[in-house]
Amino acid sequence: MEKxxxxxxLEQKSYRRLREAAGELQPADLAExxxxxxxxxxxxxxxxxKKDQAAEAFAYLDNDTRxxxxxxxxxxxxTATLEQMALDDAxxxxxxMPASVVKRVLGRSDPETRESLNRLLNYPADSAGSxxxxxxxxxxxxxxxxxxxTAIRRQGENAETVYICYVVERNRLTGVVTARDLLLxxxxxxxxxxxxxxxxxxxxxxxxxxxxxxxxxxxxxxxxVVDSEGFMVGIVTLDDAAGVLIEEATEDIQKMAAIAAPPxxxxxxxGVLAHARSRIPWLLILMLSATFTGMIITYYxxxxxxLPLLVSFIPMLMDTGGNCGNQSSALMVxxxxxxxxxxxxxxxxxxxxxxxxxVVGLVLAAAxxxxxxxxxxxMRLALLISVTLVLAIVIAKLIGCSLPLLVQKAGLDxxxxxxPFITTIVDAxxxxxxxxxxxxxxxx
Amino acid sequence: MEKxxxxxxLEQKSYRRLREAAGELQPADLAExxxxxxxxxxxxxxxxxKKDQAAEAFAYLDNDTRxxxxxxxxxxxxTATLEQMALDDAxxxxxxMPASVVKRVLGRSDPETRESLNRLLNYPADSAGSxxxxxxxxxxxxxxxxxxxTAIRRQGENAETVYICYVVERNRLTGVVTARDLLLxxxxxxxxxxxxxxxxxxxxxxxxxxxxxxxxxxxxxxxxVVDSEGFMVGIVTLDDAAGVLIEEATEDIQKMAAIAAPPxxxxxxxGVLAHARSRIPWLLILMLSATFTGMIITYYxxxxxxLPLLVSFIPMLMDTGGNCGNQSSALMVxxxxxxxxxxxxxxxxxxxxxxxxxVVGLVLAAAxxxxxxxxxxxMRLALLISVTLVLAIVIAKLIGCSLPLLVQKAGLDxxxxxxPFITTIVDAxxxxxxxxxxxxxxxx
Numbered sequence: 001m002e003k004x005x006x007x008x009x010l011e012q013k014s015y016r017r018l019r020e021a022a023g024e025l026q027p028a029d030l031a032e033x034x035x036x037x038x039x040x041x042x043x044x045x046x047x048x049x050k051k052d053q054a055a056e057a058f059a060y061l062d063n064d065t066r067x068x069x070x071x072x073x074x075x076x077x078x079t080a081t082l083e084q085m086a087l088d089d090a091x092x093x094x095x096x097m098p099a100s101v102v103k104r105v106l107g108r109s110d111p112e113t114r115e116s117l118n119r120l121l122n123y124p125a126d127s128a129g130s131x132x133x134x135x136x137x138x139x140x141x142x143x144x145x146x147x148x149x150t151a152i153r154r155q156g157e158n159a160e161t162v163y164i165c166y167v168v169e170r171n172r173l174t175g176v177v178t179a180r181d182l183l184l185x186x187x188x189x190x191x192x193x194x195x196x197x198x199x200x201x202x203x204x205x206x207x208x209x210x211x212x213x214x215x216x217x218x219x220x221x222x223x224x225v226v227d228s229e230g231f232m233v234g235i236v237t238l239d240d241a242a243g244v245l246i247e248e249a250t251e252d253i254q255k256m257a258a259i260a261a262p263p264x265x266x267x268x269x270x271g272v273l274a275h276a277r278s279r280i281p282w283l284l285i286l287m288l289s290a291t292f293t294g295m296i297i298t299y300y301x302x303x304x305x306x307l308p309l310l311v312s313f314i315p316m317l318m319d320t321g322g323n324c325g326n327q328s329s330a331l332m333v334x335x336x337x338x339x340x341x342x343x344x345x346x347x348x349x350x351x352x353x354x355x356x357x358x359v360v361g362l363v364l365a366a367a368x369x370x371x372x373x374x375x376x377x378x379m380r381l382a383l384l385i386s387v388t389l390v391l392a393i394v395i396a397k398l399i400g401c402s403l404p405l406l407v408q409k410a411g412l413d414x415x416x417x418x419x420p421f422i423t424t425i426v427d428a429x430x431x432x433x434x435x436x437x438x439x440x441x442x443x444x
Numbered sequence: 445m446e447k448x449x450x451x452x453x454l455e456q457k458s459y460r461r462l463r464e465a466a467g468e469l470q471p472a473d474l475a476e477x478x479x480x481x482x483x484x485x486x487x488x489x490x491x492x493x494k495k496d497q498a499a500e501a502f503a504y505l506d507n508d509t510r511x512x513x514x515x516x517x518x519x520x521x522x523t524a525t526l527e528q529m530a531l532d533d534a535x536x537x538x539x540x541m542p543a544s545v546v547k548r549v550l551g552r553s554d555p556e557t558r559e560s561l562n563r564l565l566n567y568p569a570d571s572a573g574s575x576x577x578x579x580x581x582x583x584x585x586x587x588x589x590x591x592x593x594t595a596i597r598r599q600g601e602n603a604e605t606v607y608i609c610y611v612v613e614r615n616r617l618t619g620v621v622t623a624r625d626l627l628l629x630x631x632x633x634x635x636x637x638x639x640x641x642x643x644x645x646x647x648x649x650x651x652x653x654x655x656x657x658x659x660x661x662x663x664x665x666x667x668x669v670v671d672s673e674g675f676m677v678g679i680v681t682l683d684d685a686a687g688v689l690i691e692e693a694t695e696d697i698q699k700m701a702a703i704a705a706p707p708x709x710x711x712x713x714x715g716v717l718a719h720a721r722s723r724i725p726w727l728l729i730l731m732l733s734a735t736f737t738g739m740i741i742t743y744y745x746x747x748x749x750x751l752p753l754l755v756s757f758i759p760m761l762m763d764t765g766g767n768c769g770n771q772s773s774a775l776m777v778x779x780x781x782x783x784x785x786x787x788x789x790x791x792x793x794x795x796x797x798x799x800x801x802x803v804v805g806l807v808l809a810a811a812x813x814x815x816x817x818x819x820x821x822x823m824r825l826a827l828l829i830s831v832t833l834v835l836a837i838v839i840a841k842l843i844g845c846s847l848p849l850l851v852q853k854a855g856l857d858x859x860x861x862x863x864p865f866i867t868t869i870v871d872a873x874x875x876x877x878x879x880x881x882x883x884x885x886x887x888x
Contacts, residue, residue, distance in 0.1 A: 024642045025642075026642075026644060026662050027662075027663075028661050028662045028663065029662075149627065152627050153627060153628060156624060156627060156628055157628070162623070162624050162627060163607045163623065163624075179606070179607065179623055179627075180600060180606050180607075183593065183596050183597060183600060183606060183623075184597060184600055184601070198468045198469075198470075200470060216686065216687075216690065217472050218470050218471075218472045218473075219471075219472070219683050221682075238665075238682055238683070238686070239663050239682070241686075242660065242682070242685075242686040242689070243660075245686065245689070245690055245693075246660065246689055246690075246693070246782070249689075249690070249693030249694075249696075249697070250693075250778050250782070252693075252697065253693070253696065253697055253700070253774050253777070253778050254774055254775070254778070256697070256700075256701075256774070257700075257767075257770045257771050257773070257774030257775075258767045258770065258771055259771050259774070259775070266779070266784045267775055267779045267784055267785055267793075268784070268785075268789075268792075268796075272796060272799045272800050272803065273803065275796070275800045276800050276803035276804050276807070279768075279771050279800070279804055280804055280807050280808070282767070283764060283767055283768065283771075283804065283808055284807075284808060284811060286763060286764070286767055287760055287763070287764045287808060287811075287812060288811075288812075288815070290759045290760040290762075290763040290764065291756075291757075291759075291760050291815075293759035293760070293763075294756035294757055294758070294759050294760055295756065297755055297756045297758070297759070298752075298753065298755075298756040301752045301755075304748075304752070304755065305749070305752055308742075308745045308748070308749055309742065311741055311742075311745075311748065311755055311758075312735075312738035312739065312741045312742040313735075313738055314738070314741070314755075314758060314759070315734045315735075315737035315738050315741070315758070315762060315871055315875070316731055316734040316735050316737070316738055318734075318759060318762060318763075319730060319731070319734040319737075319762075319867060319868065319871065320727060320730070320731045320734065322766075322867075323701075323702045323726070323727055323730055324723075324727065326701045326702065327701050327702055327703050327723050327727075329701070330697050330698055330700070330701030330703070331698070331701075331703070331711055333697070334694050334697050334698070335710070335711045338690070338694070340710045340711055340712070341711055341712075345712075348712075349711075352712075352716060352719070355716045356716050356719045356720050356723070359716065359717065359720035359724075360720050360723055360724055360727065363720075363724050363728075364724070364727055364728060364731060367728060367731070367732075368731060368732075371732070371735075423763060423766075424763065427759055427763065431759070
């Protein structure tokens, strides 16, 4: 089913066939087609589609198209669409709408949905609560496997997954049972015998990245979420957890490249000014702080006035120091994100990085020292550059590994402190080492 | 259940209680405990555990511990463990073992397992085949929902997931049906009516990252894999797809930080020399190429001999250019990885980046020009730095966005060409612009 075919059916007003054709598409593909249509076509196709399919496709649209459609919707239409969506998707959508719209939509929803949405909207943005859904299959202890299937059939229509069911007694989570376990048991078995009563769970206030990492570590399809009193409030499913991990990696990459408040949308749907706004702040800060390195150089003006060759090694020293620091900080940022490294490992990490730095520094110093000696036949110059390299690399790696860990310990985002910031600090250090060694060795 | 408790049971030789206690743990937690034990304790606990639990925990161990255990295993033990593991996990494990061990193990496996493992081992390392499993639930067309449940019970023990079943006729995939659909249908319904016959599928030779992105885009729990003749050969499940995306993000971050052939293990389990080996190659290349920038500077020796202040702006220009290039390349690398940007978008991207660069360049030039004018009361110097900044930023962003796309088009990994490499090229460009403008404006 191609978009062209779809548009032809639309032109021919073959609405029944269009509705059928749309029904056969994956929601993600349908959403892509809708994005490519003009607003009139889009609304027409959307209104022709079955309510549940329309709502599913709606959840896959990019932010721009979605905002356009919401503006064109009547309140009744918007409420109907939201009620067809999974509760967690609906809550995510409401979060991006203006308060007045949210109020109108919630006012029109049925009381149960309204209460659930209100509760979801109140969880902090980075918490487990913000990515969980209250719609899961709930079983009672003391019932049989056959009863469980009846419960799945009754609750399954709305549940986010029917494959992991939770045994809940007076709102307390007492067990977990997979549909696989149920399918492989006999109908008359008691749930209590089939279920696993050692249930790993998370708090509703836990960080969503922690939850996603735990799910990844355990290989879970769903993770139950309890509130501070231990009452079961919902589940996080694997697709949402995977979304968190992918989004987190993207943000880390962007932050490490000095992009502040990375754009929420994809590259193309973010405007030129929005792109510029997200890139200017760090560039400004880093540009002005690099003038500090410049001032250090000015301080040694007499040194390079006497020996201008010194200037030509500045780029090499700056780049190498920066690259070494970045290697360490990138490993830290990623290790922290995946939970492999914790802030309290700082001494262990520093010891390891120091040894790596020595090996790396000696190899690089040997290579460069040899090159300089061969090019300039000046042993003292070769020694100056080699010693500076080793010292700069050790310092760069120590700063590069400890800064992200310290920043994380302070409760801030380690990726923010990464690459460019470290480059600036390391630059200042290596230039200082370089010129003080040079003035001393060459008596300048 | 704490590790201490477990060790106490081991000391007390309460093996039955230990076996029970281990049975209640998650495989991931059990693996972590095994990693912390010494080799003798580890083997003892492993041998005490139920076969299937032991195999599951084994799949979660880190590479070091796993190699240690494999060395200590008898051939019979190794074969038994591998046969208990999911086929795709077993194949991954065999791939890391020496050829002689693989041969011995395969020789001892039953013929069916051997054939499946051999086939899995033959798929290229980055293909869908390398992450798929041939163990899925297969239904026949013309049977009923009740028959499907019987099939799930029969095949479910070995299948990677029982929640997505595939309808296969003469090895050709004709439909897909979820356990949810089956549970919500009546037992006498025909599979053909319940199933979806528009099945999205991938080729066994497709890149595993493509498959993972498609699954993420569609929100699929499993993706069917067919061979070049259209025969169904297996499925990729969401946990493996998520693993690919996470691993890919980690590799991209490391490559962008100039770490060649990123270590396969976690930070701590990689040794100092292995870390050094993965960091030295790019540092060496970049260090030597930075001397090129140094040569450009030497060429303009007379300029900064006459006006030494010029040298102090070198760090600021180099850092800003590098940062601007990195911002663009990071967006490209990530956009390419997530499938949001394609190599053929290069002109569209370049046009967008050029406009972003102009906005960014003008803001930064204004800020820095003003600062320099206020500090030095030298309009010409302020103008020189401002014009250099705008030009350097435009060039940096154009190189930063186009290089990753060109490299991808050439079939290479865009992340390899990212940050540090771009920094080096951009450095050379900005220094050249800077000094040629300076000599011209100041008549040096």
